[in-house]
Amino acid sequence: MEYAIGLMSGTSLDGIDVALVEIKPDDLTFYRLHDFISVPLTLEMKQSIKEALAPETSDVRQLCSLNFELGYLFADAVKTLCDKHGLATASLNFIASHGQTVYHLPDALPGLIPSTLQIGESSVIAEMTGTMVVSDFRYRDMAANGQGAPIVPFSEYILYRTENTQRILQNIGGISNATIIPAGASLEQVLAFDTGPGNMIIDELCRHFYQTEYDADGAYAAAGQVNQALLATFMSHPFIQKVGPKTTGREEFGQQYVEELLQTFPNVSANDWLHTATLFTAKAISTSLAPLIEGQCELIVGGGGSYNATLIAMLQAELPNVKVMIQEDLGHSSEAKEAMAMVVLGHHTLHRLPSNVPSATGASHPVILGKVTY
């Protein structure tokens, strides 16, 4: 058995995700997660990255240095996971590193062209581990007029596609988004789009009513009841009314949105709020998906929202003809999903095969993603 490692460092700065994946060098369909760790970033490093993210506080010298610093951190993260398994880093088949996004500009602005910037120097990772590195996966899709995102749908296609069942990969993070893989689909038939708010309204209400970060297991929501007037107001949101592939941002369902609604409905109880908001979250997803469901269908939920049992139950109720599952039901891991996706992309790069999904990113054609550092 050979191993590859996938590295992901998200914009939430939660830490460096490291997935150790079993691969077969010449088999582009076999990927089995062997282990996963998330290496936390120090407060100092989080601060450095935050400064690098903002035009106001960033500069070329700091970015020059931080690119190398993150390279060393990523290499250390690889070593940590390899050490745990008694593996020499140089024995890995390859490392696939997403890098830390410090800027992403999908659309032109005055004086600026569509572009993206990830840092975490691949040459440093290659040098410190003695292993070939594939990196910089978003650039080529943007060069082909794509948005450089999402880049996970390709690995979802490789890992989840079946001949006879439509599968929908439903990610529920702060916002929610879905990848639809028709039964027996070719890559061109894969769709990916946002499906509305994820946990962000629920989390905001938990902070407001309970000073907690989230509704563990959906317990508060389960203890409440639906408020029809509030639900109707939620459902009048322009995002729900939009037809066809949609995109949304944190600002549409953020703190300001929730605070305004709280003022409009001052007499609804905390748990009714949470029940109704959770139901709205489920309905936002189900109304986005419903027109696209075909025949036998499995909805596989990942992300933090997959651990909200009330939300999952509501989703199942809204989509009675769909089998609703979570990643763990299939032996996968929500946490490791993105880092593992890097391995799938990197492996295709090394075989000089495309791995963007033009129907998801808007790219004009399939392209080979990434750069190889020997």
Place this chain on the structure above:
Amino acid sequence: MEYAIGLMSGTSLDGIDVALVEIKPDDLTFYRLHDFISVPLTLEMKQSIKEALAPETSDVRQLCSLNFELGYLFADAVKTLCDKHGLATASLNFIASHGQTVYHLPDALPGLIPSTLQIGESSVIAEMTGTMVVSDFRYRDMAANGQGAPIVPFSEYILYRTENTQRILQNIGGISNATIIPAGASLEQVLAFDTGPGNMIIDELCRHFYQTEYDADGAYAAAGQVNQALLATFMSHPFIQKVGPKTTGREEFGQQYVEELLQTFPNVSANDWLHTATLFTAKAISTSLAPLIEGQCELIVGGGGSYNATLIAMLQAELPNVKVMIQEDLGHSSEAKEAMAMVVLGHHTLHRLPSNVPSATGASHPVILGKVTY
């Protein structure tokens, strides 16, 4: 015959150097310059790059966009030269791109680690030309504790090494530097170091006395005579006294240095100044090289200084046992040298062979330079 293109964009912002080079895909010693152009940068682009170079005026958003903008410019430069020869860009064997250095930090500073940053997105070049790109040549050497510079000595070793003659590649730009390739040398025996001021004192004096940018053909110097007191003062410069491999910067022989000397020697005529400064420039080089000359030796001068006939004649007089030549005497081109060097480096990268010169950069061991974008 197959072709590769080398791209170089120097810190002087003179333009984008593009070298079309004949190669044999499986022969790592054959490189023949076919044509060379330098594509000027617009004033607007020069201004953007200057802003990106300085910590005070740079930011992450601008660097994100400029990385892509330069990628498109580099791709256009490739197309321009290919069009001239009726070549399809996709027919090139590969493109090797140095990129625009926006920061180079060979030594740590408080809060910053040794690092380097070149931009000009390789994914954009690959996408726009339909050809594989090798880029980012300096990073890996720095990851191996090298200075990431100089990177030209390897190509000099490949292109100029002979079995029976020691060859010294003497570059005379603003400052001067040399690569010494012993007869029958292995790569480990190659030395590279700074040899003192190049044209910068001469140019500064031309601006002072004649409001011209340089001494064309060395005509002013040829019309003057040596002033021994001034020469003695020049020769007392600490750089000349230093023994062993040296480095120098523009600040050591810059405007301030010249202005102070002008005040000390107010009665020396303009042409005597230029004659003496040119002689000093030659002596700085010859005293650096003399202890290292062995047997039959050819000194091959490149850079702007190679067109200063007085300087070349003085160099020959200072080194009577050495055959002093200029690049053009060997059928090479000073202008195309760095862009052509990229082709040599890129070709070695594609064959997964090292191309740094640890004895020149200080790297702990030979490493494969660059990243490959398919």
